[in-house]
Amino acid sequence: MNFDYRQLKGIHFLRLQGTHVERARMHGQILKKSIQNGALPALGKKNEWIIRRAGGVFAWKPLQDVAVNFYHHLLLPLMAKSLLPRDRELMEALADAAEIPYKTISRAMFQADGLMLLSRLSIMKHLFKDFPAQELPGCSSAVVHPSMTEAGKMLVSRNQDYPVTGPWERETTVIFHQPTEIGELPHVSVVSAGLHTAGLTTMNQEGLTVAAHAHFGRDVSVRGMPVFVLGGLIASQAKNLNEAVDIVRKHNRYANWTFVVSSAKEQNAMAIEMGPKKMAIRYLDNGLLTHTNFFHTEMQQNEALICGGRYHDDQARVCRMRQVLLANKGKITPATMSAMLGDHVDPWTGEERVLGNTLSVMATVKSVVFSPEEQILYVSTRGRSPMGLGDFAKIDVKSFWSDRTSEEAWPTIPGNRPKTPGFLPAVEEYREGYRIWHMESHTNDFAERALVSLRKAQALLPSDPHLSMQVGNVALKLGHFEEAIKYLEQAKRGKLAQYLAAVCDLFLARACDATGDRERALKLYQAWAKYPDARLREAMLDGVRRPYRKKQIDQIMLDMQFVDPIMY
DSSP: OEEEEEEETTEEEEEEEEOHHHHHHHHHHHTHHHHHTSHHHHHHHHHHHHHHTOOGGGGSHHHHHHHHHHIIIIIHHHHHTTSOHHHHHHHHHHHHHHTOOHHHHHHHHTHHHHHHHHHHSHHHHHTTTTOOOOOOOEEEEEEEOGGGBSSSOOEEEEEEEOSOTTHHHHTEEEEEEEEOSTTOOOEEEEEETTOOOSSSEEEETTSEEEEEEEEOBSOOOSSSBOHHHHHHHHHHHOSSHHHHHHHHHTOOBSSEEEEEEEETTTTEEEEEEEOSSOEEEEEOBTTEEEEOSSOOSGGGGGBOOOOHHHHHHHHHHHHHHHHHHHHTTTOBOHHHHHHHHTOOEETTTTEEOSSSSOSSOTTEEEEEEEETTTTEEEEEOOOSSSGGGSOEEEEETTTGGGOOOOTTTOOEEOOOOOOSTTHHHHHHHHHHHHHHHHHSTTSTTHHHHHHHHHHHHHHHOTTOHHHHHHHHHHHHHTTOHHHHHHHHHHHHTSOOOHHHHHHHHHHHHHHHHHTTOHHHHHHHHHHTTTOSOHHHHHHHHHHHHSOOOGGGGGGOBOOSSSSSOSBO
16 A cells, blocks of 8 residues: 655546555545545535425425435445455445545445436425436537647547536545556546545546547436446546446446547547446547537437526537637647637637636536646646636656656646636626535525626626526516616627527516516517427417516426526
């Protein structure tokens, strides 16, 4: 058992040599305080917070208690039965060393899979049909062939978007794993303190990279392998793409995921799109592979997209990555990739936006660029989301632990530098509103406090119609109807994609109904009564049939990453 620790540019670096249990124990001992104050406790409580602020019938506390008990005492123990003994031992060692309850780690590690199951299991769909599908993690990955790059070497970029803003990125951790078990490969994982998994964002000694992407799908199963375990097996055992595929084929999953896996030696990459039992693969195409959170293969049949906003956002991130990378074909560098990870251009309008249809989002808690052939990674040092707006430290896996370059002189590459005046201050204010909305939703006044920050962001950047629209959405949700009308009218004067223009008019019409202006509301509803999107069209037609009632406000569900609400 052997370890090293170093802190550089605000990032924890660990080198852990030993068995899986020994490495987990060392991680817990070295970063005990960071783990206790980091992402794990928040992740462990996340799904309960979501249940308790779901709205609708879940506004009734007895039903909240039923759902929470179902999740904690039936669903999670059922899922935990699929854990391999070694993974349970690992989590127990981490909990013991970090002096936090085992259930906190278990609930944190199962959070994403657990939320997907909660949203789709038949007992929830029928008994608890109003349970929301929200706060699912999002991610963006791109792999470029050596022929696309200036140096002739494969490059991989990765944004991990997770609604645990604050504690996650504050404790960014890079772990150099040196397993002593036979058949296990050295690998480097970029995580947050306490998240002892190679299944999220990792590069191994053979030049393979692994990145996990969540999907909202129709099919789920209570029997399978957790995604953080399955991805870890690929990172620690696979030497090539075929071996990665073989590992996935041997194990079922709980829910719907994609692994983006690249191989520098093979100069190829693939997206393994997975449901609980089915899978499909697509490879590098014309030198490029991009992925966000929607399936591209026949797995699309299993997709259950949450809302139009999520759909357009997922599509926009792929579109923007392709725009940036194809425009730089043959001259892509790590700095091209790092700047792309912090990009805030809405590809549908060509304008910088604080939120909505952007590659960089408030939930971007991790931004990394890999050069797997060189065994080099570039990690954002910003320390707060969106991570792609900060500089990236260059980490050479082979020489890092012997390199004594001072922190001031340490090599970095720049992240994105927004061009719009006043953009960064507006991002900071909006991020604070986002953080309050997602991280303090267990407090009674979280929505009003979030709205204060959103107003400040909009005042700093009134030219961004997405900001104005979001302030209007939240104001409507809170019953501030005159304020909602003011901000939604301002949003209409900006440049909006057609879908968002329709959503803006829907909420403006509802605010007009709430203030007694039925004539104007009807005109707004009728203007979109033939809109092709079925869900939005039905909402408009419902507004034509009868005025929007104030008591319907509880049905509005906002996520804050999307300008379009999850539920209307």
